[in-house]
Amino acid sequence: MPSIYDRLGGAPALTAVVDDFYRRVYADPEVAGFFAGADPDRLERRQVEYFSTVLGGPAGYRGASLRRVHQGMGITRRHFDRVLRHLTAALTTVGVPQELVDHIIEALDPLADDIVAPRPPRARSRRGGSRIWVWSSALRG
Numbered sequence: 001m002p003s004i005y006d007r008l009g010g011a012p013a014l015t016a017v018v019d020d021f022y023r024r025v026y027a028d029p030e031v032a033g034f035f036a037g038a039d040p041d042r043l044e045r046r047q048v049e050y051f052s053t054v055l056g057g058p059a060g061y062r063g064a065s066l067r068r069v070h071q072g073m074g075i076t077r078r079h080f081d082r083v084l085r086h087l088t089a090a091l092t093t094v095g096v097p098q099e100l101v102d103h104i105i106e107a108l109d110p111l112a113d114d115i116v117a118p119r120p121p122r123a124r125s126r127r128g129g130s131r132i133w134v135w136s137s138a139l140r141g
């Protein structure tokens with residue numbers, strides 16, 4: 001059975017998707033600020049590699065773990081959903097069938113666990129609750 005990567009149309013289609021995706025992301029004031037310090041060419045290259053790897057294509061992703069890359073940025077679930085919506089729009093624009101778009105977005109949804117910043121629980125006791133949280137999140141890396 002062909003991989004999702006092949007069904008998408010391989011490298012040229014994926015590059016077109018990522019290109020369109022970042023155009024949407026940079027034009028969205030709610031998320032564009034996160035990318036202000038990033039090198040767009042490098043980011044796009046890594047993103048193509050990443051999608052190629054997870055969708056069954058050949059290019060090996062050589063970047064850091066997604067948890068490490070996005071750590072400390074303060075990304076909320078709302079930011080994450082907006083970015084996925086931009087990806088949905090990019091996939092649709094390039095002509096990917098709806099059923100395949102849904103499949104890709106469903107496959108990426110669990111990445112929120114690595115990308116969305118954990119929210120400190122409301123302190124249950126006044127003494128040291130938040131300090132314990134800081135320690136345990138530091139240990140989890």
Ligand code: HEM
Nearest residue numbers: 031034035038046047050063064069075079080083108111
């Ligand atoms: C499914 C969703 C996402 C995926 C698959 C993803 C994937 C990636 C990948 C592969 C990189 C390149 C890593 C590297 O350079 O080694 C990256 C970088 C980055 N991502 Fe994401 N990302 C996602 C969601 C988000 C969201 C929601 C935001 C912010 C709203 C975000 C902000 C960034 C930024 C700012 C960088 C650049 C880091 C830097 O070069 O300093 N990402 N992402």
